[in-house]
Amino acid sequence: MKPCAVMPQGIPACGGAAFLMKAREYLCSGGFGLNDVMVPAWVNGTLCPVEKLDVHRRGLRHKAVSVFVAAGDEILLQRRAMAKYHTPGLWANTCCTHPVWGESDLDCAVRRLEEELGIKGAAPIHRGQVSYRADVGNGLIEDEVVEVFLVEARRDLIIAPNRDEVMDTRWITPDALNREINTEPQVFTPWLRIYMSHHAALIFGD
Secondary structure, three states: OOOOOOOOOOOOOOOHHHHHHHHHHHHHOOOOOHHHOEEEEEEOOEEEEEEHHHHHHHOOEEEEEEEEEEEOOEEEEEEEOOOOOOOOOOEEOOEEEOOOOOOOHHHHHHHHHHHHHOOOOOOOEEEEEEEEEEEEEOOEEEEEEEEEEEEEOOOOOOOOOOOOOEEEEEEEOHHHHHHHHHHOHHHEOHHHHHHHHHOHHHHHOO
16 A cells, blocks of 8 residues: 555645645535545654554554543543444543644644534643554554643533534543443443543643
């Protein structure tokens, strides 16, 4: 495979601003399906746009974005829709996603909060970078370099989940979440378990 060559029709192969402009147009028009979303992944040490499902089948290290929305001492969780291509029906942090090639991490966080949960006008704060590798089932691997963001919100935040993405939401304190993870780890995504066990201080600390 030539990682910088196979692109949806009309999308520049490896071009930063030109790619992003066309990719956004294609995304907003509904043109992107799972099999042609191009995300930043490392191939033989070089960061290239690679089709999303191919990234996970090959277990390539790739860029990702995770967002935690907090209101007071509670954080917002989402339960992944049953149609998701991996980990369907499991509870995750507020938003976990991949930037398209050429998209900034912050823009990705803002875009996906609105697309997945109908959360508008968010102002994510970058909390740091974490890495992990996990088997997510169906022969797929997540090997992610994740930029983690925190959003401070009010408890009456308007949430309008996209049912193609999210089947449920709930608010929970980190302590209560950790107790549930210890009791029923199988109902939570691998990355949420990793975040809470190894990176909570980075995400929620002062």
